[in-house]
Amino acid sequence: MDYVVRLHLKTGTDFRQGLVDFCLNSKKQYVAIGWSSQSEDLYRESFQEYYHRVKELSGRANPAINVFRDAEVDDLFWTRDLNGNYWICRVISPVEVLCDKRLDIGAVLPVEAYNFGMQVPGQIKSSFNRPRGGTVERIRDRIIIEYSKTIFNQLSNSKYYKVIPYEDNLLDNLPDFDLEELVISYLQIKENYYVLSNSIANKSTTIKIECEMISREVGNFRKAVVQVKGKKAKVLDALDFKQYVEEGYIVYLYVPQVINIDQIDNVIRINNDDLLDFYKKNKPILPLSITQWETLFGSNNS
CATH class of the missing domain: 3.40.1350.10 (Trna Endonuclease; Chain: A, domain 1)
Known part of the structure; x- marks a missing residue:
């Protein structure tokens, strides 16, 4: 794992809490991005076509859609709900196209997600709070990666990820x-x-x-x-x-x-x-x- 992703659950919807509930507080959990206007009439497996449509619309490949394109099973995401709680999310299957106009969802990554609460490390918190920080950021700090794997293991009550411990003080x-x-x-x-x-x-x-x-x-x-x-x-x-x-x-x-x-x-x-x-x-x-x-x-x- 070369990075973990910080993702704002924020699309063009006026129903932000509905978006958070759909992604994190339902039986099936997701992280999502927008551009629902570009996912209409596409099959679930047609992410490449959706990607090209968004790129053509924006004139460039947005960092958020690039992260979804590159995502693999077992990648880890951090996101945050409207109450200020941080969630650790493990990708469990490939990206899917989805068209939800009300919530402005164009694509989702199915995840296994856990609410960690508010006290995350400063580097994660600052990534969410940084002005003009964008929808996503790939955090490549090795300590944050190992920390994220540790937190997922703790909250899932498993040893899913092998964590590389640090021996210094x-x-x-x-x-x-x-x-x-x-x-x-x-x-x-x-x-x-x-x-x-x-x-x-x-x-x-x-x-x-x-x-x-x-x-x-x-x-x-x-x-x-x-x-x-x-x-x-x-x-x-x-x-x-x-x-x-x-x-x-x-x-x-x-x-x-x-x-x-x-x-x-x-x-x-x-x-x-x-x-x-x-x-x-x-x-x-x-x-x-x-x-x-x-x-x-x-x-x-x-």
């Missing part, structure tokens, strides 16, 4: 979005900050800051920013954060390598041992989107 393998979430949780709980929901990086700098935080302690005002980088990141220079320090911020860094940190005050590096210790002690109150990764990372985190 949690921090070495957490996807970037979830590593950021863990570090920010660490600062909120251990250092007693709260995150400003509308915080963004200072526009005059090219340094990427995850967020701005303010101390919860009345009478001990502190403000801080945080930078998080995974194990493959390049060496970071602490002096690049001088502007933030001059503006009164404490700068927290979680990075694999940093230089010149002894040349500047109020730049603090969070080390692996402290973060992993925090994780172990606070796991019951951390988001499932972080803690669920342990199923892939063997026993090196206990």
Whole structure:
């Protein structure tokens, strides 16, 4: 499996809930795409003709219809319902042409689908929430692929997919979005900050800051920013954060390598041992989107 697919269940219909119910909440389950005007009078097996009609109508091969053309049995899809729940879907048979004008369905992939709830990894969630992200995206990150197979096995109560475990520790393998979430949780709980929901990086700098935080302690005002980088990141220079320090911020860094940190005050590096210790002690109150990764990372985190 080279990728998993993120798919919005969204066609040209005005009856979006009806589309979701047809696809996910019926005895037979599907993921679907639109262009029902191009599937009229076609047989179920006539996907190639439907494909050419849509391509001619659009002037190009839309990414969504390409994904359906390329789909094979046992491919995995993530989709989301109108309540914000994420569903993991296994393709169980080849694509079929279907014409439903009310729901604007032109083709479907029969699937076996399970409701996973709302706490998916950040990389999956961001794919759904990305502005102008399109109807589909092929997610090729190997960790997300193995994670998706694991979730399907869990929800189907089976060992349908062989999952390749990761032997390194949690921090070495957490996807970037979830590593950021863990570090920010660490600062909120251990250092007693709260995150400003509308915080963004200072526009005059090219340094990427995850967020701005303010101390919860009345009478001990502190403000801080945080930078998080995974194990493959390049060496970071602490002096690049001088502007933030001059503006009164404490700068927290979680990075694999940093230089010149002894040349500047109020730049603090969070080390692996402290973060992993925090994780172990606070796991019951951390988001499932972080803690669920342990199923892939063997026993090196206990």
